[in-house]
Amino acid sequence: MKKKKIPMRMCVGCKNTKAKKELIRIVRTPDDKLEIDKTGKKSGRGAYICPTQDCLEKALKNKGLEKSLNRSIDDEITEQLKKELMEQEE
Incomplete structure (x- = not known):
């Protein structure tokens, strides 16, 4: 039997490479909203992040999230992402 390829x-x-299921996908939907994609299948431009507060801080500091999503990220969305990450860590 062939081994199934892990995305x-x-x-x-x-900047670490991990299995897709270990990461959280943040997606910019076609109507320009930012959401956390729990299924990993929503349409739109996506960026992946580790489910830790530290990685979110790094992504915001080095503007990696903005570059990946081709959109500026305002404070309201940042707070929402932090809140949802805290819920997932528990």
Whole structure:
């Protein structure tokens, strides 16, 4: 039997490559909203991040999230992402 290929993605915060299921996808939808994609299948431009507060801080500091999503990220969305990451860490 063939081994099933595991899709790998890079975290925009720490730049480590991990399995897609280990990361959280943040997607810019076609109507220009930012959302956390729990299914990994929503349409739109996506960026992957480790499910830790530290990686989110790094991604915001080095503007990796903005570059990946081709959009500026305002404070309201940043707070929402932090809140949802805290819920997922628990």
